Amino acid sequence: MKKFIFLGFFLGSIISCKKQEMGPSYANLIINFSNTINGNPIQLNSQNYVNSEGEEFNIKTLNYFISNIQLIHADGTILTVNDGYFLIKESDPNSKNIILDSIPAGNYSEIRFILGVDSLKSCSPVDERKGALDIASYGDDNMYWSWNSGYIFFKFEGTSPQASSTPAGNIFQFHIGGFGGLSAPTTNNIRQISLPLTKEISAQNNSPAYIHLEADIFKVFTGINRIKLSETSIIMNPLKGKAIADNYQNMFSVKSIE
Protein backbone atom coordinates (compact mmCIF):
# COMPACT_ATOMS: atom_id res chain seq x y z
CA MET A 1 0.00 0.00 0.00
CA LYS A 2 2.75 2.42 1.01
CA LYS A 3 4.65 1.72 -2.21
CA PHE A 4 1.58 2.45 -4.26
CA ILE A 5 0.93 5.75 -2.51
CA PHE A 6 4.52 6.87 -2.92
CA LEU A 7 4.50 6.00 -6.62
CA GLY A 8 1.24 7.82 -7.08
CA PHE A 9 2.56 10.90 -5.35
CA PHE A 10 5.74 10.81 -7.40
CA LEU A 11 3.87 10.49 -10.68
CA GLY A 12 1.46 13.18 -9.57
CA SER A 13 4.24 15.65 -8.89
CA ILE A 14 5.85 14.98 -12.24
CA ILE A 15 2.57 15.54 -14.03
CA SER A 16 1.86 18.73 -12.12
CA CYS A 17 5.37 20.06 -12.86
CA LYS A 18 4.79 19.42 -16.53
CA LYS A 19 1.48 21.31 -16.33
CA GLN A 20 3.28 24.38 -14.97
CA GLU A 21 5.82 24.36 -17.79
CA MET A 22 3.19 24.08 -20.49
CA GLY A 23 0.85 26.90 -19.33
CA PRO A 24 1.27 30.65 -20.13
CA SER A 25 3.30 32.66 -17.64
CA TYR A 26 2.19 35.84 -16.07
CA ALA A 27 4.00 38.62 -14.36
CA ASN A 28 2.87 41.28 -11.97
CA LEU A 29 3.95 44.53 -13.53
CA ILE A 30 4.65 47.82 -11.83
CA ILE A 31 4.85 50.94 -13.92
CA ASN A 32 6.79 53.43 -11.91
CA PHE A 33 6.75 57.16 -12.67
CA SER A 34 9.67 59.36 -11.79
CA ASN A 35 9.45 63.11 -12.32
CA THR A 36 12.91 64.54 -12.87
CA ILE A 37 14.85 67.63 -13.82
CA ASN A 38 18.39 67.16 -15.11
CA GLY A 39 18.08 63.45 -14.39
CA ASN A 40 17.33 63.98 -10.69
CA PRO A 41 13.94 63.35 -9.05
CA ILE A 42 12.29 66.67 -8.32
CA GLN A 43 11.82 67.93 -4.78
CA LEU A 44 8.69 69.84 -3.95
CA ASN A 45 8.84 73.15 -2.15
CA SER A 46 12.56 73.10 -1.82
CA GLN A 47 15.14 73.94 -4.38
CA ASN A 48 14.97 76.32 -7.25
CA TYR A 49 15.19 74.98 -10.77
CA VAL A 50 15.95 76.92 -13.92
CA ASN A 51 13.94 76.56 -17.13
CA SER A 52 15.08 76.93 -20.72
CA GLU A 53 14.44 80.67 -20.54
CA GLY A 54 16.77 81.06 -17.58
CA GLU A 55 13.84 81.63 -15.23
CA GLU A 56 14.08 80.27 -11.70
CA PHE A 57 11.16 78.27 -10.37
CA ASN A 58 10.20 76.25 -7.32
CA ILE A 59 7.63 73.42 -7.62
CA LYS A 60 4.68 73.16 -5.24
CA THR A 61 2.39 70.71 -7.06
CA LEU A 62 2.74 68.23 -9.90
CA ASN A 63 -0.19 65.91 -10.66
CA TYR A 64 -1.34 64.15 -13.82
CA PHE A 65 -3.83 61.50 -14.87
CA ILE A 66 -2.57 58.36 -16.59
CA SER A 67 -5.02 56.01 -18.27
CA ASN A 68 -5.69 53.48 -21.04
CA ILE A 69 -2.42 51.63 -20.60
CA GLN A 70 -1.52 49.36 -23.50
CA LEU A 71 1.37 47.04 -24.31
CA ILE A 72 2.07 46.49 -28.00
CA HIS A 73 3.53 43.25 -29.37
CA ALA A 74 6.17 43.39 -32.07
CA ASP A 75 3.56 42.24 -34.60
CA GLY A 76 1.35 45.19 -33.73
CA THR A 77 -1.27 43.42 -31.64
CA ILE A 78 -2.40 45.53 -28.74
CA LEU A 79 -2.90 44.32 -25.20
CA THR A 80 -4.99 46.70 -23.15
CA VAL A 81 -3.47 45.94 -19.80
CA ASN A 82 -5.62 48.24 -17.79
CA ASP A 83 -8.45 50.56 -18.67
CA GLY A 84 -8.35 52.23 -15.27
CA TYR A 85 -7.55 55.83 -14.44
CA PHE A 86 -4.67 56.72 -12.17
CA LEU A 87 -3.75 60.03 -10.57
CA ILE A 88 0.00 60.41 -10.28
CA LYS A 89 0.87 62.93 -7.59
CA GLU A 90 4.45 63.93 -6.85
CA SER A 91 3.36 64.57 -3.26
CA ASP A 92 2.13 60.96 -2.89
CA PRO A 93 4.93 58.42 -3.49
CA ASN A 94 2.51 55.47 -3.54
CA SER A 95 0.58 57.03 -6.40
CA LYS A 96 3.68 56.94 -8.59
CA ASN A 97 3.54 53.13 -8.88
CA ILE A 98 0.79 51.67 -11.03
CA ILE A 99 0.47 48.03 -10.05
CA LEU A 100 -0.89 45.70 -12.71
CA ASP A 101 -1.64 42.07 -11.88
CA SER A 102 -1.21 39.11 -14.16
CA ILE A 103 0.22 40.61 -17.29
CA PRO A 104 1.11 37.92 -19.84
CA ALA A 105 4.88 37.77 -19.90
CA GLY A 106 6.40 38.40 -23.29
CA ASN A 107 8.28 40.51 -25.72
CA TYR A 108 6.55 43.83 -26.13
CA SER A 109 7.90 46.49 -28.43
CA GLU A 110 6.00 49.46 -27.04
CA ILE A 111 4.07 50.82 -24.11
CA ARG A 112 1.28 53.32 -24.71
CA PHE A 113 -0.81 55.35 -22.31
CA ILE A 114 -2.87 58.48 -22.23
CA LEU A 115 -1.97 61.50 -20.17
CA GLY A 116 -5.42 62.76 -19.29
CA VAL A 117 -8.98 61.45 -19.33
CA ASP A 118 -10.42 60.38 -22.67
CA SER A 119 -13.49 62.11 -24.03
CA LEU A 120 -15.92 59.21 -23.43
CA LYS A 121 -15.03 59.03 -19.76
CA SER A 122 -15.03 62.83 -19.55
CA CYS A 123 -18.73 62.75 -20.51
CA SER A 124 -19.69 59.67 -18.52
CA PRO A 125 -22.41 59.59 -15.85
CA VAL A 126 -21.36 60.36 -12.27
CA ASP A 127 -21.90 56.80 -11.08
CA GLU A 128 -19.21 55.62 -13.49
CA ARG A 129 -16.56 57.90 -12.00
CA LYS A 130 -14.87 55.98 -9.24
CA GLY A 131 -11.48 56.08 -7.55
CA ALA A 132 -9.24 58.73 -9.08
CA LEU A 133 -12.21 60.00 -11.12
CA ASP A 134 -14.43 60.68 -8.10
CA ILE A 135 -14.82 64.45 -8.27
CA ALA A 136 -15.17 64.70 -4.50
CA SER A 137 -11.92 62.86 -3.81
CA TYR A 138 -9.32 65.58 -4.36
CA GLY A 139 -9.54 67.55 -1.12
CA ASP A 140 -7.73 70.86 -1.48
CA ASP A 141 -5.74 69.57 -4.47
CA ASN A 142 -8.57 69.93 -6.97
CA MET A 143 -8.37 68.06 -10.29
CA TYR A 144 -11.84 68.82 -11.70
CA TRP A 145 -13.33 71.91 -13.32
CA SER A 146 -16.88 72.10 -12.00
CA TRP A 147 -17.58 75.25 -14.05
CA ASN A 148 -16.53 73.66 -17.36
CA SER A 149 -17.25 69.96 -16.83
CA GLY A 150 -13.96 68.14 -17.21
CA TYR A 151 -10.84 66.95 -15.44
CA ILE A 152 -7.60 68.82 -15.04
CA PHE A 153 -5.28 66.42 -16.86
CA PHE A 154 -2.03 67.99 -15.75
CA LYS A 155 -1.55 70.33 -12.82
CA PHE A 156 1.77 72.06 -12.32
CA GLU A 157 2.10 74.83 -9.74
CA GLY A 158 4.85 76.68 -8.02
CA THR A 159 6.55 80.04 -7.58
CA SER A 160 8.93 82.03 -9.72
CA PRO A 161 10.30 85.54 -9.43
CA GLN A 162 9.48 85.91 -13.14
CA ALA A 163 5.82 84.89 -12.74
CA SER A 164 3.20 87.65 -12.63
CA SER A 165 2.44 89.05 -9.25
CA THR A 166 -0.82 87.90 -7.65
CA PRO A 167 -2.33 88.36 -4.18
CA ALA A 168 -0.81 84.93 -3.42
CA GLY A 169 2.66 86.02 -4.54
CA ASN A 170 4.60 85.38 -7.78
CA ILE A 171 3.02 82.07 -8.58
CA PHE A 172 2.55 79.99 -11.67
CA GLN A 173 -0.41 77.68 -12.13
CA PHE A 174 -0.66 75.47 -15.20
CA HIS A 175 -4.00 73.64 -15.19
CA ILE A 176 -4.23 71.71 -18.44
CA GLY A 177 -7.56 70.18 -19.44
CA GLY A 178 -9.93 70.02 -22.38
CA PHE A 179 -11.19 66.76 -23.86
CA GLY A 180 -12.42 68.19 -27.14
CA GLY A 181 -15.92 69.28 -26.11
CA LEU A 182 -19.32 67.62 -26.02
CA SER A 183 -21.80 69.98 -27.69
CA ALA A 184 -19.19 72.03 -29.54
CA PRO A 185 -15.68 71.13 -30.74
CA THR A 186 -13.11 72.66 -28.41
CA THR A 187 -9.40 72.29 -27.75
CA ASN A 188 -8.38 68.69 -27.18
CA ASN A 189 -5.44 68.35 -24.81
CA ILE A 190 -5.63 64.57 -24.41
CA ARG A 191 -2.21 63.17 -25.34
CA GLN A 192 -1.28 59.59 -26.08
CA ILE A 193 2.31 58.71 -25.24
CA SER A 194 4.08 55.83 -27.05
CA LEU A 195 7.45 54.61 -25.82
CA PRO A 196 9.63 51.77 -27.16
CA LEU A 197 10.42 48.80 -24.93
CA THR A 198 13.76 47.16 -25.52
CA LYS A 199 13.56 44.31 -23.04
CA GLU A 200 10.97 41.63 -22.46
CA ILE A 201 8.60 41.44 -19.51
CA SER A 202 9.29 38.18 -17.81
CA ALA A 203 7.79 36.23 -14.96
CA GLN A 204 10.10 36.12 -11.99
CA ASN A 205 9.83 34.01 -8.89
CA ASN A 206 7.70 36.19 -6.77
CA SER A 207 8.82 39.65 -7.64
CA PRO A 208 7.03 41.91 -10.09
CA ALA A 209 8.48 43.18 -13.33
CA TYR A 210 9.11 46.92 -13.49
CA ILE A 211 8.91 49.47 -16.23
CA HIS A 212 10.57 52.62 -14.90
CA LEU A 213 9.31 55.69 -16.71
CA GLU A 214 10.85 59.10 -16.42
CA ALA A 215 9.11 62.43 -17.01
CA ASP A 216 11.61 65.18 -17.67
CA ILE A 217 9.77 68.15 -16.20
CA PHE A 218 12.24 70.55 -17.78
CA LYS A 219 10.53 69.67 -21.06
CA VAL A 220 7.24 71.17 -19.88
CA PHE A 221 8.85 74.54 -20.57
CA THR A 222 10.57 73.63 -23.79
CA GLY A 223 9.95 71.32 -26.69
CA ILE A 224 7.63 72.30 -29.49
CA ASN A 225 6.86 75.52 -27.63
CA ARG A 226 9.01 77.75 -25.46
CA ILE A 227 7.18 78.74 -22.33
CA LYS A 228 8.21 81.92 -20.60
CA LEU A 229 6.85 82.38 -17.10
CA SER A 230 7.20 86.11 -17.51
CA GLU A 231 4.66 85.91 -20.33
CA THR A 232 2.49 82.98 -19.25
CA SER A 233 2.14 82.16 -15.60
CA ILE A 234 -1.55 81.33 -15.18
CA ILE A 235 -3.18 78.80 -17.51
CA MET A 236 -6.70 77.63 -16.66
CA ASN A 237 -8.30 77.23 -20.06
CA PRO A 238 -7.82 74.52 -22.66
CA LEU A 239 -6.77 76.85 -25.48
CA LYS A 240 -3.86 78.32 -23.57
CA GLY A 241 -3.00 74.88 -22.21
CA LYS A 242 -2.36 73.37 -25.65
CA ALA A 243 1.20 74.69 -25.76
CA ILE A 244 2.00 72.89 -22.50
CA ALA A 245 0.31 69.66 -23.64
CA ASP A 246 2.29 69.71 -26.86
CA ASN A 247 5.44 69.97 -24.77
CA TYR A 248 4.72 67.35 -22.13
CA GLN A 249 3.71 64.88 -24.79
CA ASN A 250 7.43 64.43 -25.36
CA MET A 251 8.68 64.51 -21.80
CA PHE A 252 8.43 60.77 -21.08
CA SER A 253 11.06 58.08 -21.65
CA VAL A 254 11.66 54.53 -20.48
CA LYS A 255 14.47 54.64 -17.95
CA SER A 256 14.78 50.90 -17.39
CA ILE A 257 12.95 47.60 -17.41
CA GLU A 258 13.50 44.98 -14.73
Added chain:
Amino acid sequence: MKNISHFILFFLIFSCKNDEIIPEQGNHPTILTFEIPKNFPNPVYNFSKNPISQEGFELGRALFNDPILSRDNSISCAECHNQQVAFTHHNHALSHGIDGKTGFRNALPIQNVAWYSNFFWDGGVHDLDLFPPAPIENPIEMDENLGNVLRKLQDSKEYPPMFKKAFGSDSVSTTNFLFALSQFMNSLVSSNSKYDKVMRKEGVDFSRLEKQGYEIFKNKCSSCHSEPLFTNNSFQNNGLKMNYLQDFGRYRITEREEDKWKFKVPSLRNIEFTAPYMHDGRFASLDEVLNHYSSGIVISSTLNPNLKNGISLTSVEKDALIAFLKTLTDKDFLTNPKFSTR
Protein backbone atom coordinates in the same frame (compact mmCIF):
# COMPACT_ATOMS: atom_id res chain seq x y z
CA MET B 1 -55.45 12.56 1.02
CA LYS B 2 -52.45 13.91 2.94
CA ASN B 3 -50.73 14.78 -0.31
CA ILE B 4 -53.69 16.72 -1.61
CA SER B 5 -54.05 18.75 1.57
CA HIS B 6 -50.35 19.52 1.55
CA PHE B 7 -50.65 20.65 -2.05
CA ILE B 8 -53.60 22.92 -1.28
CA LEU B 9 -51.80 24.45 1.71
CA PHE B 10 -48.70 25.03 -0.38
CA PHE B 11 -50.78 26.62 -3.14
CA LEU B 12 -52.59 28.89 -0.69
CA ILE B 13 -49.37 30.05 0.91
CA PHE B 14 -47.80 30.65 -2.44
CA SER B 15 -50.75 32.53 -3.86
CA CYS B 16 -50.99 34.70 -0.77
CA LYS B 17 -47.34 35.60 -1.18
CA ASN B 18 -47.93 36.58 -4.80
CA ASP B 19 -50.87 38.80 -3.97
CA GLU B 20 -49.32 40.75 -1.15
CA ILE B 21 -45.85 41.98 -1.92
CA ILE B 22 -44.92 44.26 0.93
CA PRO B 23 -41.64 46.13 0.49
CA GLU B 24 -39.39 45.91 3.51
CA GLN B 25 -39.46 49.11 5.49
CA GLY B 26 -36.51 51.40 4.78
CA ASN B 27 -34.88 49.21 2.17
CA HIS B 28 -36.89 50.06 -0.91
CA PRO B 29 -37.51 53.67 -1.86
CA THR B 30 -40.96 54.52 -3.17
CA ILE B 31 -40.37 55.15 -6.86
CA LEU B 32 -42.58 57.85 -8.35
CA THR B 33 -43.61 58.05 -11.99
CA PHE B 34 -42.20 61.09 -13.73
CA GLU B 35 -45.27 62.62 -15.37
CA ILE B 36 -44.54 63.98 -18.81
CA PRO B 37 -47.01 66.82 -19.49
CA LYS B 38 -49.09 66.02 -22.55
CA ASN B 39 -47.85 69.05 -24.45
CA PHE B 40 -44.15 68.41 -23.66
CA PRO B 41 -41.58 66.33 -25.51
CA ASN B 42 -39.70 63.51 -23.77
CA PRO B 43 -37.18 64.59 -21.13
CA VAL B 44 -33.48 64.12 -21.82
CA TYR B 45 -32.40 63.18 -18.28
CA ASN B 46 -31.62 59.48 -17.87
CA PHE B 47 -34.29 58.49 -15.34
CA SER B 48 -33.54 54.79 -15.64
CA LYS B 49 -30.30 55.45 -13.81
CA ASN B 50 -31.74 57.78 -11.18
CA PRO B 51 -35.55 57.56 -10.96
CA ILE B 52 -37.30 59.96 -8.61
CA SER B 53 -38.39 58.39 -5.35
CA GLN B 54 -40.30 60.04 -2.52
CA GLU B 55 -37.33 59.54 -0.22
CA GLY B 56 -34.80 60.79 -2.79
CA PHE B 57 -36.92 63.85 -3.50
CA GLU B 58 -37.19 64.65 0.21
CA LEU B 59 -33.46 64.20 0.70
CA GLY B 60 -32.72 66.42 -2.31
CA ARG B 61 -35.13 69.04 -1.01
CA ALA B 62 -33.46 68.99 2.40
CA LEU B 63 -30.01 69.38 0.83
CA PHE B 64 -31.22 72.18 -1.45
CA ASN B 65 -32.33 74.17 1.56
CA ASP B 66 -29.38 73.41 3.82
CA PRO B 67 -26.55 75.94 4.20
CA ILE B 68 -24.29 73.09 5.34
CA LEU B 69 -23.30 72.94 1.67
CA SER B 70 -21.32 76.16 2.10
CA ARG B 71 -17.97 76.75 3.78
CA ASP B 72 -19.32 78.69 6.74
CA ASN B 73 -22.80 77.14 6.78
CA SER B 74 -24.41 80.40 5.68
CA ILE B 75 -25.48 79.86 2.08
CA SER B 76 -27.89 77.23 0.79
CA CYS B 77 -29.02 76.70 -2.81
CA ALA B 78 -32.33 78.29 -1.85
CA GLU B 79 -30.51 81.52 -1.05
CA CYS B 80 -30.22 82.35 -4.76
CA HIS B 81 -33.02 80.08 -5.95
CA ASN B 82 -36.31 81.19 -4.33
CA GLN B 83 -39.37 79.13 -5.19
CA GLN B 84 -41.85 82.01 -5.32
CA VAL B 85 -39.92 83.53 -8.21
CA ALA B 86 -39.44 80.27 -10.08
CA PHE B 87 -36.22 79.50 -8.21
CA THR B 88 -34.42 82.66 -9.29
CA HIS B 89 -32.97 85.25 -6.91
CA HIS B 90 -35.73 87.63 -5.92
CA ASN B 91 -34.91 91.23 -6.80
CA HIS B 92 -31.27 90.52 -7.56
CA ALA B 93 -29.60 91.35 -10.85
CA LEU B 94 -26.41 89.67 -9.67
CA SER B 95 -26.40 87.30 -6.76
CA HIS B 96 -24.25 87.66 -3.69
CA GLY B 97 -22.73 84.58 -2.17
CA ILE B 98 -20.48 83.86 0.74
CA ASP B 99 -18.97 86.78 2.69
CA GLY B 100 -21.30 89.06 0.70
CA LYS B 101 -19.24 88.57 -2.47
CA THR B 102 -21.09 89.51 -5.64
CA GLY B 103 -21.13 87.27 -8.65
CA PHE B 104 -21.24 88.31 -12.29
CA ARG B 105 -24.35 86.58 -13.51
CA ASN B 106 -28.07 86.50 -12.80
CA ALA B 107 -29.36 83.26 -11.23
CA LEU B 108 -31.32 81.25 -13.80
CA PRO B 109 -34.63 79.62 -12.83
CA ILE B 110 -34.66 75.95 -11.91
CA GLN B 111 -37.65 74.64 -13.83
CA ASN B 112 -38.08 71.82 -16.34
CA VAL B 113 -34.40 70.95 -16.07
CA ALA B 114 -35.12 67.33 -17.01
CA TRP B 115 -35.51 68.68 -20.56
CA TYR B 116 -32.17 70.53 -20.69
CA SER B 117 -28.88 69.26 -22.08
CA ASN B 118 -26.82 72.20 -20.91
CA PHE B 119 -26.70 74.33 -17.78
CA PHE B 120 -25.53 77.84 -16.85
CA TRP B 121 -25.67 80.90 -19.07
CA ASP B 122 -22.54 79.60 -20.81
CA GLY B 123 -23.46 75.91 -20.92
CA GLY B 124 -20.39 74.92 -18.93
CA VAL B 125 -22.15 71.86 -17.51
CA HIS B 126 -23.93 69.29 -19.67
CA ASP B 127 -25.23 66.85 -17.07
CA LEU B 128 -27.63 67.87 -14.30
CA ASP B 129 -25.88 65.43 -11.94
CA LEU B 130 -22.70 67.47 -12.36
CA PHE B 131 -24.33 70.82 -11.69
CA PRO B 132 -24.11 71.12 -7.87
CA PRO B 133 -20.29 71.02 -7.59
CA ALA B 134 -20.10 74.30 -9.51
CA PRO B 135 -21.91 76.59 -7.05
CA ILE B 136 -20.60 74.59 -4.10
CA GLU B 137 -16.97 75.03 -5.10
CA ASN B 138 -17.21 78.54 -6.56
CA PRO B 139 -15.25 80.78 -4.17
CA ILE B 140 -17.79 83.60 -4.51
CA GLU B 141 -20.87 81.40 -4.10
CA MET B 142 -20.57 78.68 -1.45
CA ASP B 143 -16.77 78.33 -1.38
CA GLU B 144 -16.79 74.76 -0.10
CA ASN B 145 -15.02 71.63 -1.21
CA LEU B 146 -17.33 68.82 -2.34
CA GLY B 147 -15.47 66.25 -0.25
CA ASN B 148 -15.98 68.40 2.85
CA VAL B 149 -19.70 68.59 2.16
CA LEU B 150 -19.94 64.80 2.01
CA ARG B 151 -17.99 64.53 5.26
CA LYS B 152 -20.21 67.07 7.02
CA LEU B 153 -23.30 65.19 5.88
CA GLN B 154 -21.85 61.82 6.93
CA ASP B 155 -21.04 63.20 10.37
CA SER B 156 -24.51 64.64 10.83
CA LYS B 157 -27.28 62.86 12.69
CA GLU B 158 -30.09 63.40 10.23
CA TYR B 159 -28.56 62.75 6.81
CA PRO B 160 -27.20 59.18 6.84
CA PRO B 161 -30.66 57.74 7.66
CA MET B 162 -32.15 59.82 4.83
CA PHE B 163 -29.53 58.48 2.43
CA LYS B 164 -30.33 54.96 3.61
CA LYS B 165 -34.03 55.48 2.92
CA ALA B 166 -33.37 56.92 -0.53
CA PHE B 167 -30.54 54.70 -1.74
CA GLY B 168 -30.35 51.69 0.56
CA SER B 169 -27.05 52.78 2.05
CA ASP B 170 -26.23 55.28 4.79
CA SER B 171 -22.91 56.01 3.14
CA VAL B 172 -22.95 59.56 1.77
CA SER B 173 -21.31 58.90 -1.59
CA THR B 174 -20.58 61.43 -4.31
CA THR B 175 -23.03 59.71 -6.64
CA ASN B 176 -25.93 59.51 -4.18
CA PHE B 177 -25.44 63.10 -3.02
CA LEU B 178 -25.64 64.33 -6.63
CA PHE B 179 -28.47 61.93 -7.50
CA ALA B 180 -30.56 63.21 -4.58
CA LEU B 181 -30.19 66.82 -5.69
CA SER B 182 -31.09 65.82 -9.26
CA GLN B 183 -34.20 64.01 -8.04
CA PHE B 184 -35.34 67.21 -6.34
CA MET B 185 -34.46 69.50 -9.25
CA ASN B 186 -36.03 67.18 -11.84
CA SER B 187 -39.26 67.32 -9.84
CA LEU B 188 -39.52 71.07 -10.39
CA VAL B 189 -41.76 70.81 -13.45
CA SER B 190 -43.67 73.89 -14.54
CA SER B 191 -46.42 72.91 -16.98
CA ASN B 192 -49.67 74.28 -15.61
CA SER B 193 -49.67 77.87 -16.76
CA LYS B 194 -52.66 79.40 -18.49
CA TYR B 195 -50.79 78.88 -21.77
CA ASP B 196 -50.47 75.14 -21.05
CA LYS B 197 -54.15 74.83 -20.24
CA VAL B 198 -55.07 76.59 -23.47
CA MET B 199 -52.74 74.34 -25.46
CA ARG B 200 -54.11 71.21 -23.85
CA LYS B 201 -57.69 72.48 -24.36
CA GLU B 202 -58.52 72.21 -20.68
CA GLY B 203 -61.42 74.63 -20.89
CA VAL B 204 -59.36 77.83 -20.69
CA ASP B 205 -59.07 80.44 -23.45
CA PHE B 206 -56.71 83.31 -24.09
CA SER B 207 -58.19 86.80 -23.85
CA ARG B 208 -58.23 88.73 -27.11
CA LEU B 209 -55.06 90.62 -26.14
CA GLU B 210 -53.27 87.45 -25.04
CA LYS B 211 -54.20 85.74 -28.29
CA GLN B 212 -52.87 88.67 -30.25
CA GLY B 213 -49.68 88.50 -28.22
CA TYR B 214 -49.36 84.78 -28.88
CA GLU B 215 -49.54 85.36 -32.63
CA ILE B 216 -46.84 88.04 -32.44
CA PHE B 217 -44.76 85.74 -30.27
CA LYS B 218 -44.95 82.85 -32.73
CA ASN B 219 -44.00 85.20 -35.51
CA LYS B 220 -41.18 87.15 -33.92
CA CYS B 221 -39.80 85.30 -30.86
CA SER B 222 -40.32 81.59 -31.19
CA SER B 223 -37.33 80.80 -33.39
CA CYS B 224 -35.23 81.00 -30.21
CA HIS B 225 -37.90 80.80 -27.51
CA SER B 226 -39.54 77.72 -29.00
CA GLU B 227 -42.61 76.12 -27.49
CA PRO B 228 -43.35 74.37 -25.20
CA LEU B 229 -40.17 74.88 -23.17
CA PHE B 230 -39.79 78.45 -24.49
CA THR B 231 -36.13 77.88 -25.24
CA ASN B 232 -34.42 75.98 -28.04
CA ASN B 233 -31.45 75.41 -25.69
CA SER B 234 -29.07 77.18 -28.03
CA PHE B 235 -26.58 79.99 -27.34
CA GLN B 236 -27.29 83.34 -28.96
CA ASN B 237 -26.04 86.89 -29.03
CA ASN B 238 -29.18 89.01 -28.69
CA GLY B 239 -27.51 92.36 -29.18
CA LEU B 240 -26.79 93.41 -25.61
CA LYS B 241 -24.30 96.22 -25.14
CA MET B 242 -21.01 95.11 -23.60
CA ASN B 243 -20.73 96.47 -20.07
CA TYR B 244 -18.20 96.63 -17.25
CA LEU B 245 -18.62 92.90 -16.54
CA GLN B 246 -16.85 92.09 -19.85
CA ASP B 247 -18.65 88.77 -19.96
CA PHE B 248 -17.88 86.76 -23.10
CA GLY B 249 -20.53 84.16 -22.26
CA ARG B 250 -20.26 80.86 -24.16
CA TYR B 251 -16.77 81.80 -25.37
CA ARG B 252 -15.54 81.26 -21.84
CA ILE B 253 -16.30 77.56 -22.29
CA THR B 254 -15.63 76.82 -25.94
CA GLU B 255 -12.99 79.50 -26.68
CA ARG B 256 -14.34 79.74 -30.24
CA GLU B 257 -14.53 83.22 -31.78
CA GLU B 258 -18.03 82.52 -33.07
CA ASP B 259 -19.26 82.01 -29.49
CA LYS B 260 -18.23 85.41 -28.16
CA TRP B 261 -21.03 87.24 -26.31
CA LYS B 262 -23.45 84.35 -26.79
CA PHE B 263 -25.57 83.25 -23.85
CA LYS B 264 -28.03 80.43 -23.33
CA VAL B 265 -31.57 81.19 -24.49
CA PRO B 266 -33.46 81.11 -21.18
CA SER B 267 -36.95 79.68 -20.85
CA LEU B 268 -39.60 82.38 -20.64
CA ARG B 269 -41.85 80.36 -18.35
CA ASN B 270 -42.84 82.31 -15.26
CA ILE B 271 -41.16 85.36 -16.78
CA GLU B 272 -43.68 87.57 -15.00
CA PHE B 273 -41.88 86.71 -11.76
CA THR B 274 -38.24 86.26 -12.73
CA ALA B 275 -37.16 89.91 -13.09
CA PRO B 276 -34.63 91.35 -13.53
CA TYR B 277 -33.80 90.04 -16.99
CA MET B 278 -30.80 88.92 -19.09
CA HIS B 279 -27.60 87.19 -17.97
CA ASP B 280 -26.63 90.13 -15.77
CA GLY B 281 -30.11 91.24 -14.79
CA ARG B 282 -29.73 94.60 -16.54
CA PHE B 283 -33.41 95.01 -17.45
CA ALA B 284 -35.81 95.54 -14.58
CA SER B 285 -39.03 95.06 -16.54
CA LEU B 286 -40.47 93.33 -19.58
CA ASP B 287 -41.03 96.79 -21.10
CA GLU B 288 -37.27 97.36 -21.02
CA VAL B 289 -36.71 93.94 -22.60
CA LEU B 290 -39.07 94.64 -25.49
CA ASN B 291 -37.64 98.12 -25.96
CA HIS B 292 -34.23 96.52 -26.26
CA TYR B 293 -35.45 94.20 -29.00
CA SER B 294 -37.28 96.92 -30.89
CA SER B 295 -34.71 99.70 -30.65
CA GLY B 296 -31.72 98.75 -28.50
CA ILE B 297 -29.93 96.04 -30.49
CA VAL B 298 -26.15 96.51 -30.69
CA ILE B 299 -24.51 95.05 -33.80
CA SER B 300 -21.52 92.76 -33.37
CA SER B 301 -19.84 89.94 -35.25
CA THR B 302 -21.79 87.21 -33.49
CA LEU B 303 -25.24 88.85 -33.38
CA ASN B 304 -28.08 86.52 -34.35
CA PRO B 305 -28.79 87.53 -37.97
CA ASN B 306 -32.55 87.67 -37.30
CA LEU B 307 -31.92 90.61 -34.96
CA LYS B 308 -29.90 92.73 -37.41
CA ASN B 309 -32.73 95.20 -37.77
CA GLY B 310 -34.21 94.63 -34.35
CA ILE B 311 -37.72 93.28 -33.90
CA SER B 312 -40.24 95.89 -34.94
CA LEU B 313 -42.97 96.18 -32.34
CA THR B 314 -45.60 98.90 -31.96
CA SER B 315 -46.59 99.83 -28.43
CA VAL B 316 -49.88 97.96 -28.88
CA GLU B 317 -47.94 94.90 -29.97
CA LYS B 318 -45.70 95.23 -26.95
CA ASP B 319 -48.74 95.30 -24.63
CA ALA B 320 -50.13 92.21 -26.36
CA LEU B 321 -46.82 90.39 -26.09
CA ILE B 322 -46.51 91.16 -22.41
CA ALA B 323 -50.07 89.98 -21.87
CA PHE B 324 -49.17 86.73 -23.58
CA LEU B 325 -45.92 86.32 -21.61
CA LYS B 326 -47.92 86.60 -18.40
CA THR B 327 -49.89 83.53 -19.45
CA LEU B 328 -46.68 81.57 -18.91
CA THR B 329 -47.03 82.06 -15.16
CA ASP B 330 -47.65 78.79 -13.37
CA LYS B 331 -49.09 79.63 -9.94
CA ASP B 332 -49.16 75.95 -8.95
CA PHE B 333 -45.42 75.75 -9.50
CA LEU B 334 -44.62 78.96 -7.66
CA THR B 335 -46.67 78.06 -4.62
CA ASN B 336 -46.53 74.26 -4.41
CA PRO B 337 -45.78 73.54 -0.74
CA LYS B 338 -44.09 70.24 -1.69
CA PHE B 339 -41.13 72.13 -3.12
CA SER B 340 -40.32 73.91 0.10
CA THR B 341 -39.18 72.71 3.48
CA ARG B 342 -41.15 75.21 5.45
